[in-house]
Amino acid sequence: MFVRKFYPINLLLGLIFSFSLISININSQLRAQNSNKDQIYDHHEVMDDPYMPLINPKKSPAYKSRSSLFFTSQVNVDEDGNNILGDAANEPSIAVDPNNPDNIIIGWRQFDNVASNFRQAGVAYTNDGGETWVNDGVIEPGVFRSDPVLGVNSNGEFFYNSLTTNSFDYWCNVFRSYNSGWQWDEGVLAQGGDKQWMVIDKTDSEGNGNIYSNWTSYYSYCYPNFFTRSTNNGDSYEDCVDIPGNPYWGTLNTGPDGELYIAGTNGDGGIVVSRSDNAKDGGFIMWDMLNTDIDLDGSVVSQVAVNPVGLLGQVWVDIDRSNGSGRGNVYVCASVHRDMFNDPGDVMFTRSLDGGVTWEDPIRINTDEGFTNYSWFGTMSVAPNGRIDVIWLDTRDAVSYPYLSALYYSYSIDNGVTWSENEKLSELFNPNEGYPNQDKMGDYFDMVSDNDGAHLAWANTLNGEQDVYYGHITPWFVGVEENISSKSDFHLINYPNPFSESTTIRYELEKNSEVNISIFDTYGKLIAVVKNENQNSGLHNIVFDSKGLNPGIYYCRISAGGKRDYQKIIKTTNSVY
Secondary structure, eight states: OOOOOOOOOHHHHHHHHOOOOOOSSHHHHTGGGSOHHHHHHHOSOOOOSOOOOOSSOOEEEOOEEEOSSEEEEEOSBOTTSEEETTOEEEEEEEEEOTTOTTOEEEEEEEESOTTOOOOEEEEEEESSTTSSOBOOOOBSTTOOOEEEEEEEOTTSOEEEEEEEEOSSOEEEEEEEESSTTSOOOOOEEOOOBTTOEEEEOOSSSTTTTOEEEEOOGGGBTTTTOOEEEESSTTSOOOOOBOOTTOOEEEEEEEOTTSOEEEEEEOTTSOEEEEEESSGGGSSOOOOSEEEEEEOOSEEOOEEETTEEEEESOOOEEEEOOSSSTTTTOEEEEEEEEESSSOOSBEEEEEEESSTTSSOOOOEEOOOOSSSOOBEEEEEEEEOTTSOEEEEEEEOTTOSSSTTOBEEEEEEESSTTSSOOOOEEOSOOBOTTSSOSSSSOSOSOOEEEEETTEEEEEEEEOTTSSOEEEEEEEOOSSOOSSOOOOOOSSOOOEEESSSBSSEEEEEEEESSOEEEEEEEEETTOOEEEEEEEEEEOSEEEEEEEEOTTOOSEEEEEEEEETTEEEEEEEEEOSSOOO
16 A cells, blocks of 8 residues: 655644643643643554453443433443453444344454554444444454544445554555444555545435545644545545644534534644535635634643543534434534632533634533533534534542542523433443553544434443443434334323413323323422322323423323333413413
8 A cells, every 4th residue: 555654744733732731730731731732642542562362351241221211231342242352442432233223333442452452443343223233353363453433325335444554654444334333344555644624425416325434633634734535436635735723632523514624633732623514515625613612711731631542521412413403503612620619621612603604612521520520521412403412421429539530411492502410320430441452432422313323333441341332312302303102001191281270181091000190390290299109991081280380391291001102291471272
């Protein structure tokens, strides 16, 4: 393979920009306070350990957990579905077939032996929605690979973008699978560089099927440029171009009409978003919005105590592609080291209602008290119906060891104005154990949202070592464009609806049953229990008195005979006739 030579100028620049910091809390703050410019030169993939196989590995049961809100199962398993002791896996990415969400592929950095940081392109697939995973081995065995990024097009064809390097040269190959991960082709040179990201346009625009990718300009196959595009389904990738604002450690995404947004941090620690309206056309790319600084009241940093040689997280950008009131809204979310409170890590969110021209003041998603906890690896995705999902790792519950972390979740169904209560999804685990001779748990997680919930690729040490997991999150109510269909024969209705004072709830029982009628708000909080008793079969009418209830949207839930159904009810301030 022909590879262009690029010798980084980081040695001189690192000396110019490096400086020493004085920190009261040395353990948690020393690395987090380093210069952002130093960090970009220091933070890149290096192949330094030789490959080391694991001889006669021992096995243990794979970890799996299920609750009403969250299901998770281990992905990097052997042919019998068991955990492999002594290996490691981190930095996962996920792609979900838009035509069949049971078909999912997750890729990750695979370390066959924790005694060596030599990594390869791990991959596994499921055809049953994540219940079981098939791991047929890495892509290109024996080849150093890192920074996995997966995508899928509208036809259900999967793509795996993978970085490789020989210490001075950085380039990416994109592999394709036309059969849901059973087989992969030999890969195509896709320009590339360190910390690349990739998105495939699945909108109804003329850009459908286009593949876009950008990466860190300082470690680029085509320095000083750092962006490429494929307009022929990944058969080839165009010559590189640059992006205004020089974003890195970020992501890119497409809007409802195929417009392209790229977000990342910059050399000063701020957040930048660039946009192109014509990247979908296939001609010369024009960037319509230049170097717009986004305020998240903090900086994206690396080399932090919870992830010593990794990132606190990367910058996520996503767009509302629904037909609701938020269509076209642009959202940015990231875990940042806060400026105002010197907090080591908060998940901050901001939005633009005008295509990225102006941005609102940032809001904090994690609601823990104090200024010493880490909320890291913040990850965001937007469902087709406009629901915004955010997950992160959080140290708020740590007692015996300050960096013990648990997975947390929050979502918004009103375009990011308000957010559900922080939900703890996992048990605590120690992110500082199980390192594969490299002191980090990767640099990111990845998530894809659909109208039924969120599909998550994440890593943890719940079984005592670093492994990669699939998770599915089911919010209480799944979206802005809520369309609850009856899955029972209750014939549940209420009248009047809307109402100002009281409403009659009407339903029918097929047989004598223990019946529970309850009222919830839009985030699943129980507001009132209307009935909880045994009732005879037949038609029933009960009156719900809403005295003391604020005007708004609520849900009435009936549970009986092992079945349940919902009805959206609306209380207004005015009399309804």
